[in-house]
Amino acid sequence: MGTVTLDNLRKEFDNGNLVAVDDVSLDVADGEFITVVGPSGCGKSTTLRMLAGLETPTSGSIRINGEDVTNVHARKRNVAMVFQNYALYPHKTVEQNMAFGLRMSTDLTKDERTERVRETAEMMGIGDLLDDRPNELSGGQKQRVALGRAIVREPDVFLFDEPLSNLDAKLRTTMRTEIQRLQKELGITAIYVTHDQEEAMTMGDRIVILDDGELQQAGRPTDVYDDPANEFVGGFVGSPS
Ligand code: ADP
Ligand code: MG
Numbered sequence: 001m002g003t004v005t006l007d008n009l010r011k012e013f014d015n016g017n018l019v020a021v022d023d024v025s026l027d028v029a030d031g032e033f034i035t036v037v038g039p040s041g042c043g044k045s046t047t048l049r050m051l052a053g054l055e056t057p058t059s060g061s062i063r064i065n066g067e068d069v070t071n072v073h074a075r076k077r078n079v080a081m082v083f084q085n086y087a088l089y090p091h092k093t094v095e096q097n098m099a100f101g102l103r104m105s106t107d108l109t110k111d112e113r114t115e116r117v118r119e120t121a122e123m124m125g126i127g128d129l130l131d132d133r134p135n136e137l138s139g140g141q142k143q144r145v146a147l148g149r150a151i152v153r154e155p156d157v158f159l160f161d162e163p164l165s166n167l168d169a170k171l172r173t174t175m176r177t178e179i180q181r182l183q184k185e186l187g188i189t190a191i192y193v194t195h196d197q198e199e200a201m202t203m204g205d206r207i208v209i210l211d212d213g214e215l216q217q218a219g220r221p222t223d224v225y226d227d228p229a230n231e232f233v234g235g236f237v238g239s240p241s
Pocket of ligand 2: 044045046
């Protein structure tokens with residue numbers, strides 16, 4: 001279960017001289033896949049970081065499953081973030097990397113944790129890599145481990161920050177399909193940031209377009225394409241003018 005509500009979420013830097021996220025409001029339904037797209041510097045990562053509890057909002061609020069988590073510590077929020085640079089521990093094995101988040105966030109026994117890591121690794125097609133270390137893996141394998149580490153925790157909400165932008169085009173297409181399959185199979189609520197408008201349009205149940213910290217439009221990809229809210233959106237998603 002994972003609903004998310006952002007209410008006038010705002011983040012200023014530099015003593016208010018820079019508004020990175022400008023009063024963004026959004027309702028995300030349970031199991032929904034939201035893609036967030038916009039040019040570099042438009043506030044995508046800052047929005048995700050506030051959701052993850054890695055950045056404190058200047059004003060506004062965040063609710064997850066109805067509970068106000070605006071001031072709740074990152075570790076106490078049941079969200080998982082997947083980054084483009086994988087953020088794996090280099091000296092730990094795949095199994096240890098995947099088990100790490102689990103140890104922090106659940107009260108399972110060691111055997112139960114091992115079992116869950118193994119099951120998830122099998123599902124992700126990395127069951128035979130459990131004893132390897134990150135530097136022995138390809139980029140695609142590392143991203144699978146990073147994804148598996150998030151999934152094994154069974155979080156309420158998945159946050160993706162341009163997870164595929166370090167991969168080559170072919171692998172990116174494979175991983176895109178894989179993420180969509182897992183998302184639908186597991187009924188995951190996902191907020192997926194990308195600067196790739198094609199990725200946003202094909203993956204999202206709904207697409208959110210940001211520009212200069214402001215939410216320009218949120219809607220189903222076909223609706224946004226057919227009926228863009230303004231010129232910026234139309235240009236960005238390639239609507240015929
Ligand atoms: P995006 O992910 O869409 O590229 P970001 O959310 O990273 O954009 O950044 C939005 C704006 O906030 C940018 O102008 C960026 O320079 C600024 N910014 C982000 N993080 C910080 C920070 N820690 N301190 C100061 N400015 C920041
Ligand atoms: Mg970013």
